Amino acid sequence: MxxxxxxxxxxxxxxxxxxxxxxxxxxxxxxxxxxxxxxxxxxxxxxxxxxxxxxxxxxxxxxxxxxLGRTDNPEPSNEDYSYNTLKQINELLKKFNIDQSGLFDIEKWKTMGPEEIKQLESYFEFIVQEAKKKNKQKD
The missing domain is CATH 1.10.260.40 (lambda repressor-like DNA-binding domains)
Incomplete structure (x- = not known):
């Protein structure tokens, strides 16, 4: 093994x-x-x-x-955590076709935990749904 x-x-x-x-x-x-x-x-x-x-x-x-056996510490460091968090947020931005400019402070995003990322995803879903409703009302 x-x-x-x-x-x-x-x-x-x-x-x-x-x-x-x-x-x-x-x-x-x-x-x-x-x-x-x-x-x-x-x-x-x-x-x-x-x-x-x-x-x-x-x-x-x-x-x-x-x-892989290169460290005995399984816990991601803050740097690893920040990278993974930003990666997840970027995936959400792409998923919902949201331009990240001006939304939030990128430094704040680095400290978000999994629950906050889920809340952010819910917020993005809400934004997209509201935009669709407004577009339907205009038609």
Whole structure:
């Protein structure tokens, strides 16, 4: 068993002890692979491609370097957290076709947590729905 497979299995086990939804099937669905493929990752018989390692790390909210054995600290640093937060916000801006200029202070965005990002997504959905309503009223 590789360090990657050991850490993957152990970390999923830790999450599962806190919430029973963290089965191999659940993780496999979330990262877009078959359960047998994910099982092979945990058993060390198959190594996932880089993009899948990134998906796993994002899902578990841990560092890829931890999974790969380059650090013993699974927790993302503030810098890692800021990058991931900005990435998620940029994805929302693209999803809702919103021009980010003038919306918010980018430094404030870096400190947003997952719950605040969900609230931001709800706000963007509201903005888009209101704009559609106004456009229909004009017609």
């Amino acid at each position: 590789t360090i990657f497979s050991q850490r993957l299995k152990n970390y999923r086990g830790k999450l599962k002890s806190q919430d029973s939804k963290w089965t191999q099937q659940y993780v496999a669905n979330k990262i877009g692979v078959a359960r047998v493929t994910y099982t092979a990752y945990e058993n060390g018989t198959k190594m996932p491609p880089v993009d899948t390692v990134n998906s796993i790390a994002e899902l578990f909210n841990i560092k890829t370097d931890y999974l």
